[in-house]
Amino acid sequence: MRDARGDVRRPIGLRLWLSGGWLALLTVAALCAPWLAPKDPLMQDLFLGRMPPFWMEGAEPGYLLGTDSLGRDVLSRILYGARLALIVALVAGTLTCVIGATLGLMAGYYRGWTDRVISRFVDIWMAFPPVLFAILLIAVLGPGLVSIIIAIVIIDWTRFARVIRAEAMSQGAMDYVASAQVAGRTRFGTMLTEILPNVLPTIIALLTLEMGIAVIVEAILSFVNLSISTDSPTWGGMIAEGRTSVHQAWWVLVFPLITLFLTVLSFSQLGEGLKDRFDPVLR
Amino acid sequence: MALLRNILIRLITTLVTLFGVAVIVFVVIRVVPGNPIAMMLPPGATDADIARLQAQYGFDKSIFEQFVIWLGGVVQGDFGQSISLRQPVAQLVLGRLPATLELSLMALLMAVLIGGTMALLGTLFRNTRTEGAVDVTAGMALSIPDFLWGLVLILLFGVLWPVFHISGRISPSLNIDFTTNFYLFEALVRLRFDVVADLIGHMFMPALALAIPLAAIIAQLLKQSLKETMHLDYVTLARTKGYGENHVILREALPNAVLPTLTLVGVQFTFLIGGTVIIERLFSYEGLGNMAIDAVINRDLPLIQGIVILFALLFTLVNLVVDMLYVVLNPRLRHA
Helix, strand or coil: CCCCCCCCCCCHHHHHHHHHHHHHHHHHHCHHHHHCCCCCCCCCCCCHHHCCCCCCCCCCCCCCCCCCCCEEEEHHHHHHHHHHHHHHHHHHHHHHHHHHHHHHHHHHHCCCCHHHHHHHHHHHHHHHHHHHHHHHHHHHHCCCHHHHHHHHHHHHHHHHHHHHHHHHHHHHHHHHHHHHCCCCCCHHHHHHHHHHHHHHHHHHHHHHHHHHHHHHHHHHHHHHHCCCCCCCCCCHHHHHHHHCCCCCCCCHHHHHHHHHHHHHHHHHHHHHHHHHEEECCCC | CHHHHHHHHHHHHHHHHHHHHHHHHHHHHCCCCCHHHHCCCCCCCCHHHHHHHHHHCCCCCCCCHHHHHHHHHCCCCCCCEHHHHEEHHHHHHHHHHHHHHHHHCCCCHHHHHHHHHHHHHHHHHHCHHHHHHHHHHHHHHHHHCCCHHHHHHHHHHHCCCCCCCCCCCCCCHCCCCCCCCCHHHHHHHHHHHHHHHHHHHHHHHHHHHHHHHHHHHHHHHHHHHHHHHHHHHHHHHHCCCCCCCCHHHHHHHHHHHHHHHHHHHHHHHHHHHHHHHHHHHHCCCHHHHHHHHHHHHHHCHHHHHHHHHHHHHHHHHHHHHHHHHHHCCCCCCCCC
């Protein structure tokens, strides 16, 4: 978007650099996992169970971040786990965004019965505990990547619909929308060419936040053992295993937790940063 | 009259929402693959046995018929029989509700204390490094969901510096014969402070994990509205009367700044209650959420229904209470 007062751009800022940098690193890790991972993430070696990370006494060379109770390499599992986390973030995040934002736009701009129906559904959705809803859906759909993505879309579309509805409503009341209609645009055309570009910054910020949330939902589902098949490495699955053996082998919990923590933090900081940057009022 | 009409409309929409929740849960869980009845019978059971039990639980009828029968029971307070635990759902769910309520209220209390303190500090030391620190802390705390805070707390206070219990609700040795399931409340009333300490030792981490994101929201909102209130004329008047900064913030600005925060905290509190599902699992705390996850894993349809409806009821009640508090606390609406 162009700023009427001239192009006074603020510096991108440390926050955007750091969060963007971490996510870029993670993407590389996910894409190149087969070449970067020192070991096979599924390879078990019961003689090498619960080996500590490299700087501690008794560490096994070649296993930088130690091993879990089955002797699997923690670092390799984190790298492979990044694949699933990022796929879920991208696909589930984008689908949720498209569906939720479309419904929100329609409710906020068309108003009337469209709004009433959509808002009623949003109200009902808000009365569900989201985590329980997600677990229930996975139980119905069966475990697997596609199920996780569908579950996230079904649960989280309201997050977009609520916010975008409110934005579209306030944009719809503006003079420029009325003048577009006077000029002969159809209502649908006006929605796409006038309303959408103005709510786009909010959509992008929400999308980034949603990607972080999708990663968490996947981790929670893996944690209760309902994600994809148990032998693919997932951060949530690693955390679940680490939680049970936290007193014997803290590294099995700590390393995937740090990775997940930084990833979720980066997504949300990226979203906040982009929001500030795009927001014409704050700029 | 307008107030009465508003309340009536609210009640009707609440009922519609609950009905919608019931319909959705009912339909969703009945497309679950896997026969819940087959799971509860020993391996040698005949087809006739399965059919008999299915008829007993009503699973042989159509979804619509089942729904009507279930709804008829619910109206009379009968939520059916749990398949995996073989007890009435209402009894099971109400038995676990106090544990979840105590945890949620403890978390709310923590969130208000932490968030309120942060907001006041940020206002008292505005335009200094302290305010910056409050902003950054709140921003970080808000970015990370309760599940991850729970894990971080387990590492900090369960492993690195093990001062709190990382699982359960009470130590078995201290399980005095409670007459209610509100353990904390009852222990306080009976002046058993050793039990109170033990209960809080178990609750501390799960409650704090739930409280951190809400505390951050309270800190941000309350600080923002305090900032706006500080510029109002009556605050300036109090200052010219010679009141100190502490008095001006606490006695003059705070009562008016609380209102806008309250409404949002209501919605956020329902999110907090929703968060208990996974947090209870993480800390093996025997509440509703933990029971819900087991119910899903065991395909215990009547129990799942009961728990989800209770959560939905809880959410709508919280919103109703917040709306009423808003009317009570807002002098402009009181005489409307």
